[in-house]
Amino acid sequence: MSLRVEQSLSQLLHEAFISLRTLGKRSVLALLGIVIGSSSVVALINIGHNAAVDAAMIFKDMGTDTLIVQFPPKGGANVPMRSRLDLHAVRQAVAGIAHIGALTLFSGPIVFHGRSVNANFVGSTPDIQPAMRLVVQQGRFLSSFDTHETYGVIGDQIAQALGAPGDPVQLGDRVRINDYLFLIVGILHNQPRAMLMPVQANESLFIPAEGMRRIYATPQISNVIIRAAPGQDMECIAKAAAAALQRQLTDHDVDIQVPQQMIDGMTRQSRTFAYLLLALGAISLVGGGVGVMNVMLMNVSQRRREIGIRMALGARRRDIRNLFLIEAVTLTAVGALCGAVLGMTAAWFYAWLSGWEFALAAAALPLGVGSTLWVGLFFGIYPAVSASRLQPVEALRDE
Template identity: 55%
Template sequence: MSALQVQRPADLLCEALVGLRTLGKRSLLALLGIVMGSASVIALINIGNNAASEAEALFKGMGVDTLVLRFSEQPRALDTVRLHEMLPQLRSIAPIAQASVSLVFRGQAVHASLVGSHAALADAMRLTLREGRFFSDFDQLATFAVVGHQLAQELSAGGVPLQVGDQVRVNNYLYQVLGILQDQPDGLLMPIRASASLFVPLPGMARLDGRAGMGEVVMRAAADQDMPLLASAVRQAIAHLHGGQDVNILIAQQMIEGMTRQSRTFSYLLMALAGVSLVAGGVGVMNVMVMNIAQRKREIGVRMALGARRRDIRYLFLLEALALTAIGALLGAVLGGVFAWGYSLLSGWRFSFAVSSLVLGMGSTLLVGLFFGLYPAMAAARLQPVEALREE
């Protein structure tokens, strides 16, 4: 029995690595293609996951327990007390009326969105105040106002900062500033931009704009509620209170599910694009291995003459292809992770590394190396010893 017949896998691997060293620059070029392909897969999967997480955070930031009700026809009023009695699953109910007005503060005039609502709006929309307070149920007939963060900055552009206690002229009425909201992102589900709005008690909307009617209702559910089931109950309650009026109810869960499906499709597209570059790297590996076999025919013939079996030759060259792609997969994993982290840093996203990208990236790279290395390895194993020894 020859020495080649009793070679261990570790010995074959060592010989494969030695064979790769003899390839010189050709192996480096093939390795570069594999590295870029593997890095593309890992980077694009992570970028897609981080983009989906960032988009999902916008919805979760506004609360998955939020419902927004929109009337097909504006009712004159909504009995929130009666509605709360019918639906104890609701934590807060805040009807909204909107109008566009001109505000004046110390000679500085700006156009803003005027929002009339109840005190429950602060809880329903998770509004946080930088200073002061939100108006209460006892302030419904008072001329009090709460100013959004961005609107407060616009009113302070004249050089005098807007503060709690100052008065703002809204049309022909003076409203005292009760509070200023903290800077926070606007929920995509919400019908208003809180940071650019002026909030006043709902009963005072009639004197500021007689055409402003209640068009939406923002609701927040109690803990651990089935949101689709609660939305159906709200629709039935509104139909009972307002004579079967049709309403449209939006819940964050529906939008999150739709966004998740879109992000999954987006991730598949990115993986397909990265797969193209990975296949191109695999073609480079096959090209290098074919040239390697052409140059080493005499060596193959000598090995066979000394007793090497065809499967030994096949395993040797297949291990060379796998070793080349394994090194490329490792380097590509590092490069892809760094690239995804840098992209998230430039985009202002919170970076999180997806373990699945490592499995898919390195696994697909090794499969590509196996697939494109199989043909050259089988071609080397089919060589006849006599023909191989004739090669000069």
């Protein structure tokens, strides 16, 4: 029984290929429409996936356990921010905080052996290194014992810009800012860019927060960086930290950015974007399905006498229906496979042009190939059923 079924199926496939080949250019054009539709679905799903991955990478190095605190003036008034906050009290009030540090920012030229570049001057508290995940390449970071010292920790990019062949910036060198010389006690490792951080470490010189008065007469805290302990609820910590900081401020509000909320928002936007791309690909695929139906209807019209002969020789209606249905599915299956290859190639090429790291979306191939086969089956049903409903006498009479 199974052998007979296999022979019947192989015979149907053989006849399907012969029939599609006799259609010539019509089959090729229908196949081209299916390939374009299938490749569109596969490519657009992958492009949407890679866009979402690339967007999420913005926050990867920063970490979702980091909070960025800003202090906008109340009512839009131009009120100077305080130069000091009791961060120890905040840490005591909020149990989930692992590290907390404050930043005071200024910018200007920094001079080394007659060479000058613009840099960010960052007045920082000692705990800012673990809070910002700063990695020291040489030397050490600032400690609580350096409060009144003219010490500095220089970023990798600034060190490279100030150095020269045979005269690099090294530990123990002094750089000049205005009329003060700052001793380099540490050189940072090259840090990945963190988009939410208020300052890029590679372009900065970190000095003790108290030392900012040597550069800027009225320094103001611009940001507080909080890093939570593992496994904490970031929204709860943000609310508790905001309340603790607000108790120390009268003229400023506390605005805390929670990266996880931004990531969730970006994920929802990326999902919407992916659905939009999938809809565009589906439209192309439906167009290809219409082409398949057109070809199959033309095939039925041209083979009316053949259908009548088959029925006269004992072929059942379901045999005729299955014959044309298999032809439609065969055409779309070939188009689906070609479209999958073309779509993956197009998605990889787009990622390469965009500078993204290509990652295969798990749903791309199943959705692309599966939806193409479903479209071929759907648009092939009507021609197949139409062929099976022909009356043998009328079909044989056809010229």
